Amino acid sequence: MRRNLEDKGLDLIIYSSLIILAFLTLYPFWNSLAISFNAGADTARGGITFWPREFTFANYEYVFDDERLINGFMITIIRTVLGTLLSISFTAAFGYAMAKRGLIGKKYYMIFCVVTMYFHGGLIPTYLLIRELNMMNTIWVMVIPTMINVWHMIIFRTFFQQLPDGLEESAKIDGCSNAGVFFKIVVPVSGPVIATLSLFTAVFHWNAWFDAVIYITKEDLVPLQTLLTQIINSVMNDTMDQLSNTEQEMLDQLNAVTHKSVVMATMMVATIPIMMVYPFVQKYFVKGVLIGSLKE
Template sequence: MRLSLGDKIMQRTIYILLTLLALLMLYPFWNALVISFNLGSDTALGGVTLLPRAFTLENYYIVFQDHRLLNSFLITILRTLSGTALSVFFTALLAYGMSKKTLLFRKQYMVFFMITMFFSGGLIPSYLLVRSLGMLDTFWVLIIPGIISVWNMIVIRTFFNALPEGLEESAKIDGCSNYGIFFRIVIPVSGPVLATIALFTAVGYWNDWFTGAIYITKDELLPIQTLLRQVMNSNIMTQIGSSNAIALDHMNRNRTITTKSLTMATMMIATIPIILTYPFLQKYFVKGVMIGSLKE
């Protein structure tokens, strides 16, 4: 279809505005990446914007000398993988039960879940509950408190409601139990919505610093985002020096490292892995959200 002159102008204007908006949002991340590869002493002079002016890997060398970072990185990876798997499983299991119209007190359960979604018990009651359960300073406190998301449950439940009833009816005729239907039929055909929820959940676990700051006091259990926040709110030179004499000696001899350059390098290490997961799940992303949110 041929476009009129006005339509072409409008189309190009929209493209230009969207391109500028994308660049505006991407620039802070790109600038942080550039600074992480630039000499800290040179960055302090200003003017480092699009490309490193004095390229170096010293910032990453110093950061990786800090054993706390590597330990926190491992804790975050384990938390994200195990937390995402458990959260998707139990949320899907709950959604499957809530999708059944024959479930007794189904509406009352839904009201209860909705209340918990909009209103929380508060920080102090939550802390007292976690403490009474003996989960303070444990790995599981990073996973269990947020293992069920009501919003995710609603999305998955809506997706389940859109599945053809004939799938389950034919399975029941063949003698399949409810658990068999769930694991052998419902889960295999729910890949798009489960992948989407898994992505949301993984990003949430990976970026969460608050849980570690409240419930964890042991350095060996701190997630990387909590450690990064501590680093950015304190003197990174002192922290790294106190934990690694080799890194401190390297910094004293070279004098090219600054707090800002090390902070940016740490931030890149904490951010890039979760960004790299998006391309692998992007094909499920739009399809899963649209199906799970619009069909009823």
């Protein structure tokens, strides 16, 4: 089919809009990356756009000089993996149960769940509860409170309701239990929704930092994001301490590292690892969008 001038003009508008949108989305990240590799004093002059003007690794050296960083990476990885596995497992099982038509009291269970989306118990009652459960200064305090995500449960429930009833009926005829149907039939065909929600959950755990500030006092259990906020705050304190040094020493230090340059470096350290996961899950996003869009 030959394309007329109107079709070509429409394509031009669409592609131009997408290019502008991609630029507006990617430029802030690229600019932050360039600043993180630029000397601090030169960054303060402004004008850094796409490339560092005075290339240096001093900002990253300042960040990685902290011996707690490697331990923080390990704690964050453990929290992300463990938290994602537990959250997806329990939330998917909850969603599967809520998808059953014959579940007694399902309407009331749903009301109780939705209420928790709008009302929170409060920081002080939550802190007292965590303390009474003896979860302070443990890895579980960063995992157990987030094991059930109501919004993800609703997504799981909606997905499970779209599965053909014949799948479960045929499995039960062969003697499969409810648990067997869930793990052997439902879970294998739920790859797209599991992968998508696993990514969202992993990003949440990777970026979380506030709960560790409240519930963690041991330095060997501090996750990466909490540690990086401490590093950023220490840069501000170090800058104030430099006022007692000689003018030349202060100038030499500021030429390499400033508060803004270290902030950008810590941002890259915290962001790039989790961004590397997205390309491996991208195909599930596309497949997940198509699920339920076609009817036989």
